[in-house]
Structures are given as C-alpha cells and as structure tokens.
Amino acid sequence: MLERIHLAIVQAVEQHGSLTAAAERLCVTQSALSHSVRKLEERLGTALWLRQGRSLRLTPAGQQVLILAQRVLPQLEQMETKLAQIAQGQRGSLRIGMECHPCYQWLLKVVAPYLAAWPDVEVDVKQKFQFGGLTALLDYEIDLLVTPDPVYQPGLVFTPVFDYEQVLVVSHHHPLAQADYARPTDLQHETLITYPVPAERLDIFTQFLLPAGSAPAVHKSIETTDIMLQMVASGRGVAALPRWLVLEYAQRLAVRPVRLGPQGVAKQIHLGVRSDEQGIDYLAAFIALAQENNEMMAATADQ
Structure with a gap:
C-alpha cells in the first residue's frame, strides 16, 4: 500500500513546509502530488496532514509515516548507490563519520594504506555531526563511526582498534x-x-x-x-x-x-558499524588495517 513516492512526499512536505515546495523538490506538479496524497489517505482511511492556515501539520498517522520515511529512504538510497557502483565495476563506498577531533590525525595513518590496498573503494570522511555520529550510523548516513566513547545499541558493533x-x-x-x-x-x-x-x-x-x-x-x-x-x-x-x-x-x-x-x-578509539554489515569485505578490511596500525605504533613506542 505504501510506496516509496509516498514516503518521499511526506518527508519533502515536512522539510519544505508546503505541497508547492515539496512538488518542486520532487520535480512533479502540485496537482499530481495532491492527487497522490488524496489517493493515499483514501487507502489508509485517515488523514496525514491537518491544514493550519497556509501550513500543514502532520497528524499522528502522518508522524508514523514520516518516521518510516526517515528510516527507509536513506537505506534505499544507499543500496541504489552501491548497486550503481557494482554495475560500473566499483567495489563500493565507505563513508566514515568522525566523533572526536584528534581522531582525524589518527585516521590519516589508516586511510593512506587503505586507499592503496582498495583502489576500487571510494572513501568519504564526515565530521559535521556535532557528536551525533551514533544517529548518523543508525540512519545510514555513514557506514563506519570513529569514536573514543562507544554507545552500545542493538544492531551496532564496536571494535576497539587503537x-x-x-x-x-x-x-x-x-x-x-x-x-x-x-x-x-x-x-x-x-x-x-x-x-x-x-x-x-x-x-x-x-x-x-x-x-x-x-x-x-x-x-x-x-x-x-x-x-x-x-x-x-x-x-x-x-x-x-x-x-x-x-x-x-x-x-x-x-x-x-x-x-x-x-x-x-x-582510552581507546573504537570503530562502529551496523551489525548486519560487518561481514562486508572492504569494511572488515578497514577495521583489520586499523588494528594492525595500532600494533605497529605500539611496537614503535616500545623501541
């Protein structure tokens, strides 16, 4: 009953505040978007928005659809990106989130040999989470979280590497x-x-x-x-x-x-990943390389 376009509409209206702005964002006409909304509400048997002047406010049902959209749409986008990369002969992409300032200097020591060993993997580093990296990992905005203070939750695995x-x-x-x-x-x-x-x-x-x-x-x-x-x-x-x-x-x-x-x-630096993805080869290889780097630095320090 619920389709991807419905989730996208609910998310776009919430983000942009009106059907007109949402239609522009989704590159459809306002009449087509309004028609899709009416048909969906008829199928669900409940309204998704209440009008307040020129603005729209989500009903409890609309709020539930929005929660689903915020969880599912990033996963779909991530999978489409990975499939496109596979179709182009690429291995995939590794989006790394940083949750501590000094971790960046440490990360440089791991990224350089990793890029050499995995030339078909794109690496992107994101630091703009304001210590919300855990949410970014759960919401599929990143694939790996670098943190000295792991917060253990179902569905996530943290490995100490340094x-x-x-x-x-x-x-x-x-x-x-x-x-x-x-x-x-x-x-x-x-x-x-x-x-x-x-x-x-x-x-x-x-x-x-x-x-x-x-x-x-x-x-x-x-x-x-x-x-x-x-x-x-x-x-x-x-x-x-x-x-x-x-x-x-x-x-x-x-x-x-x-x-x-x-x-x-x-202290320890930990790498966090989603538990159902820890078997991905290029992701597991990054963690293994980080652990090897720790052993080499420790050996150098002892000399």
Missing part, C-alpha cells in the same frame, strides 16, 4: 613540565584549552577533574589542534590530548605530555 593515553599538555617552561604526573588541584589556577565540546564529553573533566571536585580557573575552547598547541607552547594555557599526538607535535613545538594522575587516563 589504545592511547590521554595526557595533560604543558609548555617546556611550565612548573609541571618535569612532574611525574599532574593532580586535579594543579589545574585550579590554570587556563584549560579544549575543543569546543561540552565538558560532560571531555575526559579531562569526566575522568580527572570532576571526580576530585576540581575545576580549572578558566576553560577556553579552540577549534584546531595546531592553534591549541601554539597557545600551550607560548604559556597561555594547558590542554588535554592523546600522548601520541602530543609527541608528534613536540618535535616542532615546545610542548610536552604529563600523565593525568599516578595511574593515567587510558
């Missing part, structure tokens, strides 16, 4: 530069520089400061890693980043890592 330590970053001249580790109280008079992420999503707060009832004197946000570490090197604050990333920058900037507490803060 172990790292979150550390405090200070300048060479900072009083903590020679310390064995930093205490939460050491930051009470500091300017803490982080990425523009809520404090409840930052390990420096959740695993170090908040459990000790401590807080920095000033909390400042900066978008880019380069500017953040330039600020630290100039003595304008401290930051918290993965140790491996700090060591890379320490080769050209006057910064150094300091352990957070005597035990440190251990």
Whole structure:
C-alpha cells in the first residue's frame, strides 16, 4: 500500500513546509502530488496532514509515516548507490563519520594504506555531526563511526582498534613540565584549552577533574589542534590530548605530555558499524588495517 513516492512526499512536505515546495523538490506538479496524497489517505482511511492556515501539520498517522520515511529512504538510497557502483565495476563506498577531533590525525595513518590496498573503494570522511555520529550510523548516513566513547545499541558493533593515553599538555617552561604526573588541584589556577565540546564529553573533566571536585580557573575552547598547541607552547594555557599526538607535535613545538594522575587516563578509539554489515569485505578490511596500525605504533613506542 505504501510506496516509496509516498514516503518521499511526506518527508519533502515536512522539510519544505508546503505541497508547492515539496512538488518542486520532487520535480512533479502540485496537482499530481495532491492527487497522490488524496489517493493515499483514501487507502489508509485517515488523514496525514491537518491544514493550519497556509501550513500543514502532520497528524499522528502522518508522524508514523514520516518516521518510516526517515528510516527507509536513506537505506534505499544507499543500496541504489552501491548497486550503481557494482554495475560500473566499483567495489563500493565507505563513508566514515568522525566523533572526536584528534581522531582525524589518527585516521590519516589508516586511510593512506587503505586507499592503496582498495583502489576500487571510494572513501568519504564526515565530521559535521556535532557528536551525533551514533544517529548518523543508525540512519545510514555513514557506514563506519570513529569514536573514543562507544554507545552500545542493538544492531551496532564496536571494535576497539587503537589504545592511547590521554595526557595533560604543558609548555617546556611550565612548573609541571618535569612532574611525574599532574593532580586535579594543579589545574585550579590554570587556563584549560579544549575543543569546543561540552565538558560532560571531555575526559579531562569526566575522568580527572570532576571526580576530585576540581575545576580549572578558566576553560577556553579552540577549534584546531595546531592553534591549541601554539597557545600551550607560548604559556597561555594547558590542554588535554592523546600522548601520541602530543609527541608528534613536540618535535616542532615546545610542548610536552604529563600523565593525568599516578595511574593515567587510558582510552581507546573504537570503530562502529551496523551489525548486519560487518561481514562486508572492504569494511572488515578497514577495521583489520586499523588494528594492525595500532600494533605497529605500539611496537614503535616500545623501541
């Protein structure tokens, strides 16, 4: 009874606010679209919209159809793309969603050899989820999610692929530069520089400061890693980043890592995929390559 065009109409009207705008978006006449809507409502025996002046408001039945459209249409589009790629002799596409800023530098170490090993797979990296990557994965907007904080849900599988330590970053001249580790109280008079992420999503707060009832004197946000570490090197604050990333920058900037507490803060990067797709060869190969990269970096660090 419900067809793809019906789902597309409901979604287009919701997105654009009117039948006229939806018709333009779907490249059909308004009369043809209105006719399709009337026929569908007759079949369903219920209205999908209520008119409020010139605008339309979804009825409870319309809301249910919209929920279905938002779930099904991306899956259909994804499958059509994959089938078209197969028809053209391509393997497929891998859409990667990023849910942490430092993960991008790590990803570069995996993407380069992956592109060489899988030349018939297109790779696209998306970072504009504002920490909504889980929803993007569930809604088929991406195929793989890179995150240090997996949220386990039915239908998803997360694989740890990279172990790292979150550390405090200070300048060479900072009083903590020679310390064995930093205490939460050491930051009470500091300017803490982080990425523009809520404090409840930052390990420096959740695993170090908040459990000790401590807080920095000033909390400042900066978008880019380069500017953040330039600020630290100039003595304008401290930051918290993965140790491996700090060591890379320490080769050209006057910064150094300091352990957070005597035990440190251990973290992992996870790769999340939909459980029914984890057997796809080029997807499984990316995860395997990421795990191999972790082993090679660990071996290098031990030398």
